[in-house]
Amino acid sequence: MPPQQISLSIDEGRGELQDKVLTVPSRSNEVHTVLQPTWYGHVLSSAATPSLLNAAAVLTATEPEVLLALFSLGGLAGGLLAFWH
Numbered sequence: 001m002p003p004q005q006i007s008l009s010i011d012e013g014r015g016e017l018q019d020k021v022l023t024v025p026s027r028s029n030e031v032h033t034v035l036q037p038t039w040y041g042h043v044l045s046s047a048a049t050p051s052l053l054n055a056a057a058v059l060t061a062t063e064p065e066v067l068l069a070l071f072s073l074g075g076l077a078g079g080l081l082a083f084w085h
Contacts, residue, residue, distance in 0.1 A: 002026060006047050008033065011056070013043035037061035 004024040008017050018034040037043055040063055046056040 004049055004051070006031070006049050008045065008047050010035075011044040011046050013037070013041055014039040015043045015045075015061075017045075035059065 003026055006022045006024065008020055008022065010017065015035050015037040018036070022031040022033060024031050035043065035045060037059075040061050043059045043061065044056060045059060046054060048054045
């Protein structure tokens, strides 16, 4: 089977694809790229090839609330320790 080319696009939402066209090598069944969301919410991404059915997927980017809370607590604790010493 010859290599297959896959075209990727973002149909809804905000984000950037590292590669917009991927090539699946012969005797392989997967390729990878990075989708970097640029804002919170849903991103609808689709893939198309000339010889196969098109596919779409909805991905959700959420706010990193837990990380923000942990960083805030760490900064507060570090500031208090520095103040007391």
